[in-house]
Amino acid sequence: MPEKTITELIDRCRATGLRRTKALEQLLITLLEHARPMTLNELAQSVRLTDQCDKATVFRLLQRLTTIGITRRLGLHERAAYFTLLLPGRHQDYLICTECGSIEPIKAPCPVHHLEEEIREKTGYKNLYHELEFFGICPACA
């Protein structure tokens, strides 16, 4: 299954004109393996990418991937930006500890879809999506 997903992702990239480079491949695999938002630094230092390519390369790749909708850039309150894969039909909300910074995907279904529809209709915004995060102090830190 991951095999298939990787191939699909690369195909989607190539369809938009990106070249199939080692850096792109390893970046996508890294994002897929971790399945959680990661910072540029984390990504560039991850095993698959260290000694594989420069941080600037990862940065530019993430930029392009975000433009074509393969990844998304998240805020999450840290000074550094987070990036996550945007897999079709797999929206995620997060629970974040403000002390230790742990990021936990929320299992419950997202209760925002209806409001999102309403906003789309009433405001005329295009390409609408949302980001929902819960912040608090996790039991371990409390």
Added chain:
Amino acid sequence: MPEKTITELIDRCRATGLRRTKALEQLLITLLEHARPMTLNELAQSVRLTDQCDKATVFRLLQRLTTIGITRRLGLHERAAYFTLLLPGRHQDYLICTECGSIEPIKAPCPVHHLEEEIREKTGYKNLYHELEFFGICPACA
């Protein structure tokens, strides 16, 4: 009404040990007047604060205010952090244009409270709160 709110805010600050300084006063008034999240830069450059105090001062004040729960720091996807007043019983969600960066408070009631309760109970997180933002391209930019 704003008069009263300002006084209340300053009292809350003083109660935690902060001194009543011109910078603090002007910062609170500025936040109250704008009623939307603002960056450190915006705040420091706003009429009430320019020539009134240094950006570092605004930064340190916002830090303290955030610690004692008068303001909150938001991500909002920009490189710069945003700060907003935390008025009791007045949670806000936002609609943000990814092109021009405009930030619009959402009028509809927030649909997340129930899930927030559920998370509070099931996970044992303390001081739980959430942040919900919708991103898209506004009609003017589209």
Added chain:
DNA sequence: GTAATTGCAAATACTTTGCCACGTA
């Protein structure tokens, strides 16, 4: 062969801190 991609280094942007002068209590 040609144009996209990369690495390296330098430039930006925003945030954060040190230190001494100053103002509030």
Added chain:
DNA sequence: TACGTGGCAAAGTATTTGCAATTAC
């Protein structure tokens, strides 16, 4: 008077860009 605050300047951290060398197609 004493200690919290403020200004200025410098340091820190994350992001972004320029350009020549390299690589995919």
